[in-house]
Amino acid sequence: MEPRPGDVVAPAATAAIATDAVVIGAGPVGLFQVFELGLLDIRAHVIDALPHIGGQPVELYPDKPIYDIPGLPFCTGQGLADALLRQSAPFAPQFHLGQTVNQVHAQEDGQWLVGTSTGTQFLSKTVFIAAGVGAFEPRRIKLAGIEAHEGTQLRYHLGAPSAFAGQDVLIQGDSDTAIEAALSLSATGPHRANSVTLVHRRDSFKAEPERVALMRERCAAGAMRFIAGQITGHDTQDGRLRAVHLTRPDGNEQAVPLDTMLVLQGLSPQLGPLTDWGLAMERKQLVVNTETFSTSAPGIFAVGDINTYPGKRKLLVCGFHECTLAAYGAAPIVHPTRPVLLQYTTTSTHLHQVLGVGHGTGDKSRDKS
Amino acid sequence: MTHVVTESCIRCKYTDCVDVCPVDCFREGPNFLTIDPDECIDCAVCIPECPVSAIFAEEDLPKDQVHMTAINAELAQLPNWKSITKRKDPLPDHEQWKDRTGKLSELIR
Numbered sequence: 001m002e003p004r005p006g007d008v009v010a011p012a013a014t015a016a017i018a019t020d021a022v023v024i025g026a027g028p029v030g031l032f033q034v035f036e037l038g039l040l041d042i043r044a045h046v047i048d049a050l051p052h053i054g055g056q057p058v059e060l061y062p063d064k065p066i067y068d069i070p071g072l073p074f075c076t077g078q079g080l081a082d083a084l085l086r087q088s089a090p091f092a093p094q095f096h097l098g099q100t101v102n103q104v105h106a107q108e109d110g111q112w113l114v115g116t117s118t119g120t121q122f123l124s125k126t127v128f129i130a131a132g133v134g135a136f137e138p139r140r141i142k143l144a145g146i147e148a149h150e151g152t153q154l155r156y157h158l159g160a161p162s163a164f165a166g167q168d169v170l171i172q173g174d175s176d177t178a179i180e181a182a183l184s185l186s187a188t189g190p191h192r193a194n195s196v197t198l199v200h201r202r203d204s205f206k207a208e209p210e211r212v213a214l215m216r217e218r219c220a221a222g223a224m225r226f227i228a229g230q231i232t233g234h235d236t237q238d239g240r241l242r243a244v245h246l247t248r249p250d251g252n253e254q255a256v257p258l259d260t261m262l263v264l265q266g267l268s269p270q271l272g273p274l275t276d277w278g279l280a281m282e283r284k285q286l287v288v289n290t291e292t293f294s295t296s297a298p299g300i301f302a303v304g305d306i307n308t309y310p311g312k313r314k315l316l317v318c319g320f321h322e323c324t325l326a327a328y329g330a331a332p333i334v335h336p337t338r339p340v341l342l343q344y345t346t347t348s349t350h351l352h353q354v355l356g357v358g359h360g361t362g363d364k365s366r367d368k369s
Numbered sequence: 370m371t372h373v374v375t376e377s378c379i380r381c382k383y384t385d386c387v388d389v390c391p392v393d394c395f396r397e398g399p400n401f402l403t404i405d406p407d408e409c410i411d412c413a414v415c416i417p418e419c420p421v422s423a424i425f426a427e428e429d430l431p432k433d434q435v436h437m438t439a440i441n442a443e444l445a446q447l448p449n450w451k452s453i454t455k456r457k458d459p460l461p462d463h464e465q466w467k468d469r470t471g472k473l474s475e476l477i478r
Binding site: 061201206268269 | 370391392393407408410411412413428448451454
């Protein structure tokens with residue numbers, strides 16, 4: 001995956017990070033949750049499965065226009081994510097990207113221990129699940145017995161091209177990511193693979209035509225090859241994947257020997273372990289009350305597409321409203337001795353301070369938010 | 370949960386739905402489209418696109434179409450049912466079939 005604006009790679013922590021809030025999901029709603037929490041003096045760490053921020057709109061519709069954000073007659077998914085990141089910047093959220101939350105445990109003192117797939121742990125007073133339709137996971141290849149090679153000879157992420165130097169690599173997929181990987185591994189240089197075979201079920205591609213043209217040039221130059229066919233079998237000997245069998249469009253079979261197989265069939269959202277956290281669910285969504293957007297567990301809130309309540313509509317504007325009330329719901333948990341006051345960003349000197357902006361005029365008659 | 374294509378699609382196959390699916394979960398057979406329940410994310414954007422209102426959320430299926438949940442799942446696994454992501458012309462005799470009900474016997478696997 002190409003790095004995008006907002007990419008932050010945090011090191012794996014050895015001890016649990018103590019925090020007021022953990023936000024699960026760096027989509028638009030998760031990012032706005034950070035902002036609303038910040039206004040109430042609650043700092044947040046944000047976790048996302050993808051290596052970049054933006055969630056669904058960036059992953060599924062990056063260039064499709066969005067017309068229903070209040071005050072923004074038009075924006076794109078990427079543009080909205082970038083703007084929300086800028087908006088939350090005064091509150092310095094810390095991002096933990098490329099990891100999924102695999103455990104949420106209640107602590108005796110009412111806090112939550114949150115653990116991720118890469119070993120990061122948080123001890124947090126509150127948790128905000130803004131997980132949308134789930135964590136975007138690579139689509140796995142469906143072939144009996146092949147899963148035994150996952151993580152060794154079967155990979156779902158390109159990672160560092162140097163890991164493939166001198167190897168016979170088979171890449172499956174027709175997306176820009178798949179073709180980019182084939183171009184990268186077959187490029188002249190010290191890390192070049194011994195051979196690169198791109199496989200897709202037919203000779204037509206979802207990828208941009210310019211990129212496909214580059215791939216065809218590379219094939220013509222003999223630096224890689226493309227074979228149309230479906231992977232229908234594999235040879236595994238002594239625990240090692242030796243070759244895969246392709247069934248070509250004409251029905252003939254062909255074996256392709258390989259060292260590593262890179263499957264890049266795109267991403268698909270998965271709810272994953274969230275369903276095991278003991279939270280009340282309905283239709284695979286988290287049931288919340290509409291006063292605070294708390295789930296059935298005190299201190300765990302759910303906002304955006306992941307939640308459900310009477311009248312729920314999966315719209316960004318509803319998610320933003322939910323974040324606002326969830327932040328107010330969390331304030332008494334995080335700051336139990338402080339009264340929760342309604343403040344306007346237009347007039348509150350305290351909010352101006354936390355936002356790092358100049359003091360307003362305080363003229364309430366003209367200047368109400 | 371998933372979304373489900375009901376019998377209304379049989380012998381029509383308008384394919385307006387596939388253009389809007391953000392996760393490419395439609396599969397195409399000879400005279401019907403099916404939704405792969407492992408891929409569908411329940412975003413519901415396909416529902417209003419279908420000119421014959423053939424698509425429902427699993428929970429909202431009319432009683433006489435509940436059997437289509439299992440049929441969608443089964444068809445999505447058939448090797449000859451391929452992913453379809455771009456709209457194409459409906460079947461030639463779609464006009465004759467679009468308002469007919471009880472078309473399950475017409476389904477070609």
